[in-house]
Amino acid sequence: xxxxxxxxxxxxxxxxxxxxxxxxxxxxxxxxxxxxxxxxxxxxxxxxxxxxxxxxxxxxxxxxxxxxxxxxxxxxxxxxxxxxxxxxxxxxxxxxxxxxxxxxxxxxxxxxxxxxxxxxxxxxxxxxxxxxxxxxxxxxxxxxxxxxxxxxxxxxxxxxxxxxxxxxxxxxxxxxxxx
Numbered sequence: 585x586x587x588x589x590x591x592x593x594x595x596x597x598x599x600x601x602x603x604x605x606x607x608x609x610x611x612x613x614x615x616x617x618x619x620x621x622x623x624x625x626x627x628x629x630x631x632x633x634x635x636x637x638x639x640x641x642x643x644x645x646x647x648x649x650x651x652x653x654x655x656x657x658x659x660x661x662x663x664x665x666x667x668x669x670x671x672x673x674x675x676x677x678x679x680x681x682x683x684x685x686x687x688x689x690x691x692x693x694x695x696x697x698x699x700x701x702x703x704x705x706x707x708x709x710x711x712x713x714x715x716x717x718x719x720x721x722x723x724x725x726x727x728x729x730x731x732x733x734x735x736x737x738x739x740x741x742x743x744x745x746x747x748x749x750x751x752x753x754x755x756x757x758x759x760x761x762x763x
Contacts, residue, residue, distance in 0.1 A: 585620050588682070590668045590675045592695035594620060596654075597688055609689045611656065612713065622693065626715040627654065633712075635662075635704035638742025642701015643735075643751070645669055645724040650696025652715040660708030661685035665735055667726070667754075670697035671762045677754075679735060684710070699726055701748075703737050725751035 586595045596616065600609035614624035635641060642665065645651075655664060667679045682692050684702070694700050702710060725747065728735065732754045 585616070589680050590666055590678060590698065591670075591673045592693075593666060593680070593698070594622075594693035595682060596620075596691040596693070598691075600689055611658075611689070611691075611711075612654070617654075622652075626652070627713045629712075629714045629717065631712045631714065632658070632709055634709050635702075635707070636743060637704050637706050637708075638739050639704045640701060640728045640737060640741050640744050640748065641710075642748065643667060643699040643726045643728055643730075643733075644701060645699040645726075646696070646716070646719075647722045647724055648719075649716065650698075652696050653694050653700070654691050654713040655684065655694060655700070655702075656689065656691045656711050657684035657686055658709045658711050659686050660704065660706035661687075662702040662704050662708045662710055663738055664692055664702045665700070665737075666692075666694060667699040667733060667735075668697070669699050669724070669757065669761060673697070677758070679733060681736065699724070701728060703739060703741070705739065724757060726754050726757050727751045730754045 617624045668675045
């Protein structure tokens with residue numbers, strides 16, 4: 585497990601076992617999660633998305649208590665992007681990116697209060713283990729191409745949802761969060 589540059593963000597990298605048949609890897613271990621301060625029983629929902637190369641999903645977050653999640657790429661590769669949207673955090677407003685792919689099987693723990701998104705570097709399946717039920721009234725979103733954030737997407741942006749392309753700005757969200 586590695587602690588990353590944004591407060592509370594953890595990266596778990598399992599040890600896959602390869603042989604002539606392919607590979608085997610553990611995709612979740614409650615004991616390892618607990619050892620690093622996560623309550624394994626708190627994760628109540630698993631979701632999966634499939635995206636074409638170049639697709640950007642995000643930047644999304646939740647108001648209220650927020651939402652913690654474990655994110656991994658089960659097939660292909662994505663550049664996962666995080667922005668710290670917690671006003672009291674020492675890393676508020678900073679972003680980081682992490683490569684998630686089906687070779688390292690890394691899991692990224694995204695604590696509540698961060699904006700999250702990714703760009704598919706190949707066709708990719710992304711799996712999320714989430715600690716709260718979805719409540720659309722708590723959805724937050726910032727445009728993936730907001731100039732104040734200047735997020736470094738590595739590929740030309742392919743498909744993007746109407747919701748993501750019409751999301752508000754970082755300045756607007758920052759103003760609401762710090763008011």
